[in-house]
Amino acid sequence: MKLWGGRFTKATDKSVEEFNASIQFDCRMYAEDICGSIAHATMLSRQGILSAADANAIVEGLKKIYGQIEQGEFEFSVELEDIHMNVEKRLTDAIGEAGKRLHTGRSRNDQVALDTHLYIRREIAAVARLLMQLQQAMITAAKRYSDVIMPGYTHLQRAQPILFSHHMMAYFSMLSRDFIHLQYAWDMADRMPLGAGALAGTTYPLDQPFVAELLHFGKIYDNSLDAVSDRDYIIAFLEFAAVLMMHLSRLSEEFILWSSSEFKFIELDDSHCTGSSIMPQKKNPDICELVRGKTGRFYGHLMGVLTMMKGIPMAYDKDMQEDKEGVFDAIDNLKFALTIYAAMINKMTVNGQRMRDVLECDFSNATDMADYLAKKGLPFREAHAVVGKAVHYCIEQGKVLQQLTLDELQGMSPLFSEDIHHYLNIETCVRQRNTYNGTSPASVQRQCHAGTAAVVEE
Numbered sequence: 170m171k172l173w174g175g176r177f178t179k180a181t182d183k184s185v186e187e188f189n190a191s192i193q194f195d196c197r198m199y200a201e202d203i204c205g206s207i208a209h210a211t212m213l214s215r216q217g218i219l220s221a222a223d224a225n226a227i228v229e230g231l232k233k234i235y236g237q238i239e240q241g242e243f244e245f246s247v248e249l250e251d252i253h254m255n256v257e258k259r260l261t262d263a264i265g266e267a268g269k270r271l272h273t274g275r276s277r278n279d280q281v282a283l284d285t286h287l288y289i290r291r292e293i294a295a296v297a298r299l300l301m302q303l304q305q306a307m308i309t310a311a312k313r314y315s316d317v318i319m320p321g322y323t324h325l326q327r328a329q330p331i332l333f334s335h336h337m338m339a340y341f342s343m344l345s346r347d348f349i350h351l352q353y354a355w356d357m358a359d360r361m362p363l364g365a366g367a368l369a370g371t372t373y374p375l376d377q378p379f380v381a382e383l384l385h386f387g388k389i390y391d392n393s394l395d396a397v398s399d400r401d402y403i404i405a406f407l408e409f410a411a412v413l414m415m416h417l418s419r420l421s422e423e424f425i426l427w428s429s430s431e432f433k434f435i436e437l438d439d440s441h442c443t444g445s446s447i448m449p450q451k452k453n454p455d456i457c458e459l460v461r462g463k464t465g466r467f468y469g470h471l472m473g474v475l476t477m478m479k480g481i482p483m484a485y486d487k488d489m490q491e492d493k494e495g496v497f498d499a500i501d502n503l504k505f506a507l508t509i510y511a512a513m514i515n516k517m518t519v520n521g522q523r524m525r526d527v528l529e530c531d532f533s534n535a536t537d538m539a540d541y542l543a544k545k546g547l548p549f550r551e552a553h554a555v556v557g558k559a560v561h562y563c564i565e566q567g568k569v570l571q572q573l574t575l576d577e578l579q580g581m582s583p584l585f586s587e588d589i590h591h592y593l594n595i596e597t598c599v600r601q602r603n604t605y606n607g608t609s610p611a612s613v614q615r616q617c618h619a620g621t622a623a624v625v626e627e
């Protein structure tokens with residue numbers, strides 16, 4: 170029954186057969202395998218390598234198989250090892266002689282490369298759409314809560330007041346870089362490997378540009394050895410995925426902190442949280458924790474393929490079959506994470522009052538007080554020292570800076586006058602940070618505006 174059985178005198182050991190097979194996971198590339206074979210057969214007949222009648226029987230047969238797989242009426246067999254031989258064997262059983270001619274001028278090595286390129290390319294397009302949806306959700310949240318001011322942190326210590334929308338748009342910016350990464354992965358995947366054969370090219374007069382055109386590939390591999398042994402496009406996708414997950418993991422960490430009773434900055438929608446089987450009061454941010462946790466396996470998948478590739482000689486080696494499970498897992502989990510995160514951001518409630526209350530009783534406006542003195546002529550280092558002392562004094566007195574009287578302030582520096590209280594106001598603190606990428610409402614509006622245009626354009 171083996172398509173390569175001719176030179177063998179013994180049947181394959183059962184456990185070898187199972188260990189060797191990839192059908193358990195590469196069956197998901199059935200559409201790509203069939204599409205690629207249709208393109209190959211169409212080209213073979215156009216070149217006079219296959220008769221029109223054979224090509225026609227092949228194309229019709231493949232379309233039927235596609236329908237059967239879609240309907241769940243196709244039983245994949247481990248004995249036939251992979252998706253390529255499962256489809257080819259079924260085709261031959263169905264149409265006879267003509268089916269046996271399909272593999273002319275082709276090897277499973279360029280065939281699997283073609284399928285995987287097509288598959289990754291299709292998934293990149295799907296992931297790109299989800300990535301943009303998530304970016305859109307971030308812009309929408311930024312606009313919905315445009316007047317919310319929150320404490321900005323460094324070292325997880327309150328630092329300076331920022332707009333909540335500025336924080337959202339920081340993540341938007343990260344995802345914009347991920348988009349560039351994703352486009353690079355597309356570029357790596359957009360190369361047509363067919364015609365490379367097993368490794369050296371083929372003796373048939375194939376029309377590779379025609380196949381590339383049929384399958385909408387931008388480029389054809391320049392070198393047949395490289396064509397069958399390149400997995401850079403998979404690595405590029407996994408790099409993209411690892412960095413994107415690192416970004417989502419950071420966001421997860423913040424959502425987890427913010428939804429704790431200690432912070433109470435946001436409330437995730439009930440539909441995105443889970444409960445405890447013992448503690449009735451619990452509402453847990455499991456999804457955020459899972460995204461943070463799953464980031465580890467994304468790094469693992471990237472390391473797995475990099476390590477798998479590092480020692481293998483030209484051209485195809487069976488090691489390369491190990492390129493698939495990780496990237497498939499990455500694609501599935503990434504699509505889940507992006508979809509759920511967009512919905513979660515759309516549905517979460519931001520507690521602006523709580524953020525404001527926190528800011529009213531801390532020292533996030535201390536830099537503004539120092540800037541005030543510096544703008545009145547005191548060297549910034551000295552201004553810093555004066556405000557440092559003021560903070561120390563406040564802590565001892567159980568006060569915050571905006572509660573100091575003008576008398577107390579003038580005792581610390583004669584440069585203080587009435588208007589200081591205006592400058593300590595958190596709205597003023599935020600509005601004053603009007604540098605190009607600062608947290609002022611004008612700057613954040615500009616970010617949202619440019620972001621909307623970018624998402625539409627992407």
Ligand code: ARG
Binds near residue numbers: 251277487
């Ligand atoms: N299942 C194989 C893979 O995923 C297909 C290519 C096999 N080629 C070969 N010569 N054994 O890599």
